Amino acid sequence: MARILVCCLVVGILILMDDIQAQKKNQTIDLAKLAKILRRPSLKTRVIGGHVTTIDKLGGYLVAMRYYNNFICGGTLIRDLIVLTAAHCFENRNVKEGWTVEGGISRLTDSGVRRGVKDIIKSAEFRMTTMNMDVAVVLLSRPMVGKNIGFLTLCSTPLTTGKHLVVSGWGMTHPDNTGPDQLLRTVTVPVIEKRFCRNVYRLSAAITDSMFCASVLGKKDACTYDSGGPLVYDRQVCGIVSFGIGCASRRYPGVYTDVHYVKPFIEKGIKALLTRRSGRTKIKAPKY
Structure with missing residues (x-):
């Protein structure tokens, strides 16, 4: 469904996989349930750190x-x-x-x-x-x-660390919301080194060859309901919003499907x- 939103308790040892398997009805994390047991980042806009745009400006x-x-x-x-x-x-x-x-x-x-x-x-x-x-x-x-x-068009070259791409969508506007925002937003995020990404996610998810990570940690990211949307470079779709732990987390970058x-x-x-x-x-x- 939407970009999978997971926040982890330190004592819970990163419960991402258990939560995913448990959600058989909607195949997404139960936000109301998590709100009772997990502390969320106090961020106010989605796409995190971005701005409102229009579909014609976007292309x-x-x-x-x-x-x-x-x-x-x-x-x-x-x-x-x-x-x-x-x-x-x-x-x-x-x-x-x-x-x-x-x-x-x-x-x-x-x-x-x-x-x-x-x-x-x-x-x-x-x-x-x-x-x-x-x-x-x-x-x-x-x-x-x-x-x-x-x-x-489809991405023509492999992505390199530090390359900046644009992600857009109708993702949540507040971490306590349970639905999409009505306004279209966009933000530019850099590709993060895969070795770093694999290391921070090692206890919760394997970052495979079909994935890459991008965000400005703690500041810019995609979020729930941005799922499936594009990460764009030079009029090419190079990433697909997939999942992440939290939104604009200071530790965990957003994870995208590598279109190339x-x-x-x-x-x-x-x-x-x-x-x-x-x-x-x-x-x-x-x-x-």
Whole structure:
């Protein structure tokens, strides 16, 4: 669902995995439950450290993904029929007809270009317990075209430590909230050295080759309900908001799916979806 929000008690030895497995109904952490047992960072804006923007200023590539009209995740238009997002958004939400994708909006209450979902391909390697290969490609029912609609290309080069990228979404505006914000926000964050990221997460999650970390610790980050949205460099989608411990934590950076690494899966997924749409002989979903 949304970017997984976890704060950890020192005496609890980082309960991320137990909480993820326990949430069978919504496949996300129970914020009300955690509020009673965990101390949250006293931060006031999401995207953390960012600013309000509009979809036209952003470039039109960000879309809102809803399940039975409830906002769940962000996504990225990479073709007029194809959206790139996170696999965890679809956990326990398997009815394709329940999904709609809306583009060209700045506020979640706006009316934009809305499309149904015809098909979804998730990586076969994805598991909620590991968050490895947290990537999915979505085929829309009709092309997404219209006012304030734009597209991004897939990341063409590996990311390097310190490179600055832009993340945007409708993430929570206060750590005690339980729903998305209505306003679109954006923030620029640097890529953090993977060795450092693996070290700080070592007791709670394995930072795999399909992941990278980015944030300004304690100041700038994505948060809950930014999930599935893009991390952008030079009009390329290079990351997908995946998970993290807290939001703008002073210790734990945000974790993103590395689009350059999972690019072979994405490209094969697009081919499979468009082949299905055209009515030609079906091909199997890529086994990554």
